Amino acid sequence: MIMLWIGLGGAIGSILRYLISQALQGSTGLFPIGTMTVNVIGSLILGALFAMQEMSGETFKQSMWLFLTVGLCGGFTTFSTFGLETYLLWKEKHVVEAMLYMLSSMIVAPASIATGYAIMKSLH
Secondary structure (H helix, E strand, O other): OHHHHHHHHHHHHHHHHHHHHHHHOOOOOOOOHHHHHHHHHHHHHHHHHHHHHHHHOOOOOHHHHHHHHHHHHHHHOOHHHHHHHHHHHHHOOOHHHHHHHHHHHHHHHHHHHHHHHHHHHHHO
């Protein structure tokens, strides 16, 4: 049942990401404002959910938490998860780890895309 909740949240998040990105894309020339907007909104939502859980002293029901965080926010933007993980490292005073995670993610992800692209091009 948990997988269904995650899948439903992911489907909703993905559809919302597509609609928002399509509505905004191209409105600012080359700058990917649609993707940037989705990343910011997803990060705000995930941060708010995390704060709500932390402040209430109670945890969300597991299925609701997974629906909202892994499903909805994850389908909407995985960048929000990256943001939360970085924040949690920073919050726990793991500043070096947070900086390494940020820098390596920002370098390794585009490099991985370039590598995957090059592999597929070489196979074609």
